[in-house]
Amino acid sequence: MLIDRIQALVREHYVFPDIAVAIADSLAGFTVDEADEPAAAEALTAALQAVNGDRHLRVRHVAEPIGPEPDPREFIAELVRENGPGVTEVRRLPGNVGLLAIGPVIPTGEYAGPAISAALTLLRGVSPLIIDLRGCLGGVPETVSMIVSHLTGDEPVHVHDLVRRDGGITQFWTATFVSPKVDPGIPVYVLTSARTFSGGEELAYDLQALGRATVVGETTGGGAHPREDFELTPHLQLHIPTARPVNLITGTNWEGVGVTPDVACAASDAIDVALRHAAANSDQRNPSARRRENGHPGLADSH
Template identity: 85%
Template sequence: MLIDRIRDLVREHYVFPDIAATIADSLDGFVVDETDEPAAAAALTAALQAVNGDGHLRVRYYAEPIEPDPDPGDFIAGLVREHGPGVTEVRRLPGNAGLLVVGPVIPTGEYAGPAISAALTLLKGASPLIIDLRGCLGGVPETVSMIVSHLTGDEPVHVQDLVRRDGGITQYWTVTYVSPKVDPGIPVYVLTSARTFSGGEELAYDLQALGRATVVGEQTGGGAHPREDFELTPHLQLHVPTARSVNAVTGTDWEGVGVTPDIPCAASDAIEVALRDAAAADTVGD
């Protein structure tokens, strides 16, 4: 049965074994109409997230049949074809401020690296630099660290770790080879919304924790756990978080709480608020 399969996968793979057992037990007696897969996906997602609100734990319905064992490279290439290489917009604002809109997903470095480098080259000398993550819904940790590298010094910086259920750790550091480097004297603002999630949150959180950016906007969605995907039917897929993020500065992450803005405001007002704060800081500096 579908429910039994989901319970087994959650017990076996969810990042926190004790919570995995609680989530699996919560599905005891749960019934869905398996002939209506879109409705079943929505009901199962709500049930799975009811225990601890993990936004990465969900059942997703796909109208087209799911390709079994898809090649990760093909998957990323498809995301890039659909959404672009991670840079949506680059422009200079009045007063020489630079705007870099990142998202809606941050793909692997082979795609995002050239796009970020080109964008920052076009914005060279702009001040402040505003990184807009209000529509960024996810991304690859390696690429997030690469973006942070453009904004930090010449020495490698430990950004975060991914700690897997079995205790294994993958570390993420900035790299020294990226170009251009943003002048350390240029103030950086990061814009967030309630929709900002996962990899978009990580970029905001990392820059805030390193003291390299001021976060302006709304509390973000609160999804810090990377996931693995398991096919349930040709059209249903279970997403199970299998690791947790640990920021190298704070020792924790944004799971369940989101990134807290330094300057809270409505997402729609974030650019104006960031520009106003930068102008005020510049006046004080004079």
């Protein structure tokens, strides 16, 4: 039966063994109409997330039959063809402000690395640098650490560990070889929304924890755990989180709580709020500096 298989997979693979038992037990006696697979997927997802709200734990319905596991390189290549290499906008705004929009997905470094390097080369010398993650829905942890590397110093930084259910650990460090490096004196603002999720949240969280960026916008979605996928039927796929990131500074992550902005505001207002915050801080450091006007020209079409 469908429920029995889901219970067994959750018990065996979910990142927290004790919670895995609770989630599996909560499905005892649960029934769905297996003939209506889209409705079944929705009902099962709600039931699975009811115990601890893990949004990466879900049943997904796909219209086309689930085929063999795709070759990872081809899967990423297709993702890039559909969504781009992880950079959606690069602009130098009036006042020498840099805007870099990242998303909707951050792919592997093979694709994102050249795009991020090119974007930061075009934005060399801007101040402040605004990184827009409001539409970033996920990404590859290795690439997130690579992006952080552009914004940190020349010494490698141990950013976080990925701890698997079996206790195995993968470490993530910044790289010293990336170019260009953003001058450490340049303020960085990261824009977030309630839609910012998973890998997008990781980038915001890491930069905030390192004290390298001020996060402006909305609290993010709260999905930290990477997942594995299991086929249930030709059209239903079970996503199970199998590991958890542990930030070396905070000792935890953003699972279930999201990234809390340093400056809270509606996502639609985040650019203007970041600019006002940057101008105010600039004036505090240099009282004779000319204060930027609140109405910043050329921003209405950059959201």
